[in-house]
Amino acid sequence: MRELNPEHVKAAIEYCGHAPFSKLISFRLTALEKGGVSRLELDLQDKHMNPEGGPHGGVYAIMVDEAAWWAVYAALDEDAAHTTVDLHVDDLGKAMGGTLYAEARVKKMGRTICLAECDVRDACGKLLVHGTSKLMVVPGLATVAQTMAKLGLSPVPPKFMEV
């Protein structure tokens, strides 16, 4: 049985933290787990908020989009690469500040199309957002390891280990 290699997860979290868009939005990937689970966090700042209060809907959408991508990544074969096909976000509540916690899970890993769902909650566990995203496995698309190599980053440890 294969397990995610914690060293690979550490490298992926670091890679995500260095991506320009994650720095811009200030979200952080905190975990990748076996079976296709990802966790993301975002500390709300003034820049994320609407003038009426509450985070901008785009911030919720970004968290679902990103968490769903990483959830599928956690379950995807090492040599495969994927891209987002669609995103559906239901806005269910407002947070007035604090940290947002996104947890995404793969519902189906298809050979070509994968489905992931994501909940975003506040620190008290109040459900703020539910979303789903379809992602497509595309042969020939650059993998994270290939992209890291192209960017001159140190080689990423193997993704899975047999236990």
Add this chain to the structure above:
Amino acid sequence: MRKLNPAHIEGAKAFANAIPCLNWLDIKVTDITLGGCQVEVLLQPHKHMTPFNGPYGGLYASLVDSATWWAIYGEADEDAGFATLDVHVDDLGMTGGGRLITEGRRVKLGRSICVAEAFVRDEAGKLLAHGTSKVMIAPNLPTIDDVLQQRGEPRLPPKFLDV
């Protein structure tokens, strides 16, 4: 038939373009019409792009979220306050840079629930994303004037002109 007051539209655009979240993503509301709008972003390599050389899906989602909201705004009554209920985005293509131009269109302006759609295109007109959003009109939700009043700023000029 009612006509939008150009002085109000200029004020609404200035309000939109001062929203911290849009400002920080470089998203600009460039036009608001009766049931439509245009929203733009100039892609910046170190801000909006994935390591795979396309814009982040979350940026498309933010454009759809904004353009659908302002398309509804362009037709709704002056005293209406809104909240976004959901956003659905289909990612249809990638671009390596340049300006993304999003056209928002009202599909239906209901008494309580409104539906709008948005098309994200590159400068050559290639369709990169399409999305829809449901927006709720509710009497207890704040309007732009409520927000301005709370800040101690002057109200916008009247939204509609009688013609």
